[in-house]
Amino acid sequence: MELQKVERLARLCETCPKMCRHVCTTHVVTRSEADTPNERSSIAYRALLRGYFFPEEAPYMYEKCATCGLCLAWCETGIDVGEIMLAARVDLVNAGMAPAAAAAVQRNVQNQGNPHGEPASERYAAIMDEFQALPNTAEVLYYAGCDTLYRQPEIAKAALKVLRAAGVDHTMIKSGEPCCGEPLRLMGYIEDFKATARKVMDGIAETRARTVVCTCPSCLRMLKEVYREHGIEAPAGVEFLHMSEYLLRLTASGQLKLTTPVHLKTTYHDPCDLGRRQEIYEPPREVLTSLPGIQFQEMFFNRRDARCCGAGGGLAATNLELVIKASKTVVNLAQDVSAEVLVTACPTCKTSFHRQTYKLDDLKTMDLIELVAMAL
Amino acid sequence: MAEKHRSLRESILYNDLVAILGVENVSRDEVERQAYIGDVSFLGMVMPRHNMEVDRPDFIVWPTSTEQVSEVLKAANTHKIPVTPYCGGAGVQGAAVPMFGGIVMDVKKMDKILEIDETNLMVTCQTGLIGQALEWALNAKGYTYAHIPQSTYCSGIGGFLAGHSAGVLSTKYGKIASMVLGMEVVLPDGRVMRTRAVPQSAAGPNLNHLFIGSEGTLGVITEATMIIHPLPELREFRSFLYPNLHSAFEAARKIMRRGLLPGTLRISDEEESKELYKQEGAFMTISYDGFEELVKLQHRETMKIALEENAVDIGSAPGDRWWNRRFSSVYPKDNGNPLDMGRHTLNVGNVIESAGSFTYLEAAHRELRRTLLKIPGQTFMAHFSHWYKTGGMMYPYCVNSGAASEEEMVDRYFRMHRAAVEVIHRLGGTMTHHHGVGLSLRGFMREEFGESFEMLQSIKRTLDPNNIMNPGKLGFDWR
Ligand SMILES: Cc1cc2nc3c(=O)[nH]c(=O)nc-3n(C[C@H](O)[C@H](O)[C@H](O)COP(=O)(O)OP(=O)(O)OC[C@H]3O[C@@H](n4cnc5c(N)ncnc54)[C@H](O)[C@@H]3O)c2cc1C
Ligand code: SF4
Ligand code: SF4
Numbered sequence: 001m002e003l004q005k006v007e008r009l010a011r012l013c014e015t016c017p018k019m020c021r022h023v024c025t026t027h028v029v030t031r032s033e034a035d036t037p038n039e040r041s042s043i044a045y046r047a048l049l050r051g052y053f054f055p056e057e058a059p060y061m062y063e064k065c066a067t068c069g070l071c072l073a074w075c076e077t078g079i080d081v082g083e084i085m086l087a088a089r090v091d092l093v094n095a096g097m098a099p100a101a102a103a104a105v106q107r108n109v110q111n112q113g114n115p116h117g118e119p120a121s122e123r124y125a126a127i128m129d130e131f132q133a134l135p136n137t138a139e140v141l142y143y144a145g146c147d148t149l150y151r152q153p154e155i156a157k158a159a160l161k162v163l164r165a166a167g168v169d170h171t172m173i174k175s176g177e178p179c180c181g182e183p184l185r186l187m188g189y190i191e192d193f194k195a196t197a198r199k200v201m202d203g204i205a206e207t208r209a210r211t212v213v214c215t216c217p218s219c220l221r222m223l224k225e226v227y228r229e230h231g232i233e234a235p236a237g238v239e240f241l242h243m244s245e246y247l248l249r250l251t252a253s254g255q256l257k258l259t260t261p262v263h264l265k266t267t268y269h270d271p272c273d274l275g276r277r278q279e280i281y282e283p284p285r286e287v288l289t290s291l292p293g294i295q296f297q298e299m300f301f302n303r304r305d306a307r308c309c310g311a312g313g314g315l316a317a318t319n320l321e322l323v324i325k326a327s328k329t330v331v332n333l334a335q336d337v338s339a340e341v342l343v344t345a346c347p348t349c350k351t352s353f354h355r356q357t358y359k360l361d362d363l364k365t366m367d368l369i370e371l372v373a374m375a376l
Numbered sequence: 377m378a379e380k381h382r383s384l385r386e387s388i389l390y391n392d393l394v395a396i397l398g399v400e401n402v403s404r405d406e407v408e409r410q411a412y413i414g415d416v417s418f419l420g421m422v423m424p425r426h427n428m429e430v431d432r433p434d435f436i437v438w439p440t441s442t443e444q445v446s447e448v449l450k451a452a453n454t455h456k457i458p459v460t461p462y463c464g465g466a467g468v469q470g471a472a473v474p475m476f477g478g479i480v481m482d483v484k485k486m487d488k489i490l491e492i493d494e495t496n497l498m499v500t501c502q503t504g505l506i507g508q509a510l511e512w513a514l515n516a517k518g519y520t521y522a523h524i525p526q527s528t529y530c531s532g533i534g535g536f537l538a539g540h541s542a543g544v545l546s547t548k549y550g551k552i553a554s555m556v557l558g559m560e561v562v563l564p565d566g567r568v569m570r571t572r573a574v575p576q577s578a579a580g581p582n583l584n585h586l587f588i589g590s591e592g593t594l595g596v597i598t599e600a601t602m603i604i605h606p607l608p609e610l611r612e613f614r615s616f617l618y619p620n621l622h623s624a625f626e627a628a629r630k631i632m633r634r635g636l637l638p639g640t641l642r643i644s645d646e647e648e649s650k651e652l653y654k655q656e657g658a659f660m661t662i663s664y665d666g667f668e669e670l671v672k673l674q675h676r677e678t679m680k681i682a683l684e685e686n687a688v689d690i691g692s693a694p695g696d697r698w699w700n701r702r703f704s705s706v707y708p709k710d711n712g713n714p715l716d717m718g719r720h721t722l723n724v725g726n727v728i729e730s731a732g733s734f735t736y737l738e739a740a741h742r743e744l745r746r747t748l749l750k751i752p753g754q755t756f757m758a759h760f761s762h763w764y765k766t767g768g769m770m771y772p773y774c775v776n777s778g779a780a781s782e783e784e785m786v787d788r789y790f791r792m793h794r795a796a797v798e799v800i801h802r803l804g805g806t807m808t809h810h811h812g813v814g815l816s817l818r819g820f821m822r823e824e825f826g827e828s829f830e831m832l833q834s835i836k837r838t839l840d841p842n843n844i845m846n847p848g849k850l851g852f853d854w855r
Contacts, residue, residue: 012718022530031485031487032408032411032482033462034405077709
């Protein structure tokens with residue numbers, strides 16, 4: 001079983017008195033002992049010992065863990081329960097026991113190139129003019145990702161606007177940007193994930209870009225780290241950056257000038273895949289606080305301790321109800337510091353928070369790049 | 377998982393519960409029932425992992441209000457089915473094990489902080505809050521409730537109250553019993569009672585004390601008002617090495633007698649000093665917290681006493697390290713952990729902590745060590761924390777290895793406890809300072825209480841005539 005690869009983690013975690021239950025994204029919502037990091041590991045470990053899963057255990061592997069890494073951040077043993085869940089999902093796929101929602105994600109990526117099942121032809125609908133004007137090859141590649149293009153296209157609009165304003169020689173994958181494959185990995189379709197990863201790398205090679213910039217932390221993590229862990233290498237000499245890191249370079253070199261005051265009270269949410277998973281904590285803060293006129297205050301839980309938007313781990317596909325409840329935790333923290341804008345740097349987080357804040361008069365959700373575009 | 381055959385009676389009860397709580401707050405899911413078979417005790421967690429058969433609860437319920445708790449208890453009386461309250465499930469004595477199945481009532485959805493009263497230094501909250509969640513909410517406003525057991529990440533207010541727990545700062549701030557002012561309790565028949573949240577009252581006996589330590593046998597504690605403190609300006613540690621345990625005890629006695637109020641005062645016996653600090657002698661770590669001048673003065677006075685007892689000053693580093701890593705020992709380790717209770721060992725273990733006078737502590741340490749080490753495969757190592765003017769608490773890790781079968785593990789477990797409790801009672805101590813009774817010590821309650829146990833049992837029978845509340849615990853009627 002794939003779980004054999006994480007046997008040590010699951011075996012140790014089973015003996016823990018649940019020392020990270022107080023931070024677990026989904027446990028703080030459901031409060032069930034079955035939804036603790038420890039019990040998740042225990043279910044997986046028992047399945048490994050017996051050699052198979054009971055059907056009723058499958059939802060606990062798929063629909064309850066946001067793979068947010070909060071447990072890992074609090075675990076002195078260094079156990080990542082998310083990793084155990086991903087191994088369990090591979091085994092469930094292999095056993096033909098993946099839930100329908102997981103199979104739908106796989107089908108959608110295979111058929112339409114995105115996990116949402118939106119038509120492939122509409123990938124660039126919201127940015128068509130800008131997209132068509134882009135060259136085939138350029139120094140910098142902006143990789144937008146499915147969540148940005150289909151759910152939060154304002155992020156892509158803002159990113160292209162900022163790159164243009166800074167005079168950066170940039171493009172997107174003109175032959176059609178493939179999904180980064182993260183949804184497939186999260187759902188346990190590991191071979192399909194590798195196949196799509198190869199397509200992404202081919203697409204990057206076509207553009208001859210030296211720098212790949214992502215606004216989506218999960219895409220970045222796949223391209224920069226996870227592909228390599230699966231033996232898929234990037235074209236030689238290509239550098240992968242999050243937009244916040246790249247913006248810092250552009251402002252430091254004077255290429256990007258941000259002069260229009262943005263009079264807003266903000267706070268910043270660290271996306272799990274950007275913060276805990278890639279330790280990119282300071283660049284987004286530096287960019288945000290450098291905007292003229294901006295006010296900024298940290299939430300009580302920040303950086304390594306930042307709470308999760310709830311939508312990690314593919315939960316938006318498998319258990320949306322749980323995501324909606326979990327995202328309230330962060331929205332409440334933002335309200336505690338009287339922020340007007342909850343700033344994040346991830347399209348998935350933005351979607352999660354927006355589901356809460358669109359009903360509010362005094363709190364909005366924005367991506368960092370949108371604020372930067374306002375300050376041009 | 378083998379689906380249990382369900383009776384019509386159970387299905388009717390399920391629907392009664394759904395009517396009270398809504399379908400989202402009642403579960404009969406197989407995986408969920410498995411997750412609630414026990415707590416983190418040897419009997420409640422380790423033994424089921426070794427395939428010892430245990431009853432799974434039939435239903436899990438998550439009430440969100442006092443009214444719902446009350447209605448569930450009424451339904452349980454109608455159906456004459458047990459109810460086991462469950463908070464963090466991190467008890468180490470098996471108090472939250474649903475021995476006879478029935479309903480597990482998880483209180484963790486009752487997690488609201490109702491008021492932080494900064495003028496009068498009180499917080500009122502529901503009892504399902506995990507300890508650290510309350511502490512963070514208070515810290516955000518500049519306060520602490522100063523109850524920091526090692527289980528603050530995994531246990532909750534209901535468990536602290538019903539389990540009579542003690543935090544690592546208890547010498548200064550007290551145990552949970554002296555931190556709580558008022559409580560709301562749902563009695564076994566569903567009636568709701570409250571005690572007044574006042575600094576002190578002479579209006580008869582303090583009923584808080586009937587429910588603190590009641591381990592879910594006398595009702596469900598739903599709300600509590602507790603004392604809070606402004607976060608201290610300074611917390612400073614100092615460690616000393618004493619030539620032997622006796623001189624460390626003498627120093628502790630003098631420190632308490634002089635009215636110095638350490639937050640932490642932790643003495644390791646010679647075995648633990650060697651194991652943890654690689655030192656010959658008895659290691660002491662002490663901390664004071666509060667405003668700077670006071671903390672400095674307390675440390676100066678402590679230093680005088682330590683020197684009188686021929687201690688060597690080790691400075692602040694070991695104490696700082698201990699404080700920063702005070703939860704570390706709990707996380708699972710790959711190997712070399714004497715407390716490893718994984719399914720691949722037949723180790724048997726528990727902390728048989730007890731309390732008594734200074735005279736008791738010294739005698740009991742000697743006698744308990746001698747007695748337990750006679751048992752084959754037994755280890756013994758202790759520390760002493762939680763002090764009072766009159767004495768303190770002893771915390772021995774008692775691990776036994778070499779059992780040949782699962783039955784023998786349980787036999788050895790009780791043999792160890794029988795031997796220890798005999799010594800503790802003979803020397804005038806109490807068999808538990810803060811871990812409580814649960815399944816481990818229920819058989820010794822009559823010896824602990826003597827004649828007065830009948831009184832306690834009759835209170836239980838009066839309040840809970842159908843014996844629905846956590847049956848079999850605290851030495852009350854088995855079902
Ligand atoms: C790693 C670790 C470290 C520990 N460190 C300490 C320590 O430093 N100090 C200490 O005192 N203990 C410590 N303990 C023991 C344990 O945490 C305490 O006994 C704690 O009080 C248990 O709380 P819980 O929320 O986990 O309770 P549970 O295990 O859920 O329940 C304990 C008992 O209380 C009852 N109960 C729970 N909630 C309610 C309620 N609302 N109304 C009525 N009854 C209720 C249950 O039925 C059960 O009988 C430690 C345990 C672990 C695992
Ligand atoms: S992840 Fe670590 S802290 Fe959390 S339950 Fe497992 S071992 Fe314990
Ligand atoms: S990864 Fe996040 S959601 Fe999953 S068990 Fe850990 S803390 Fe909980």
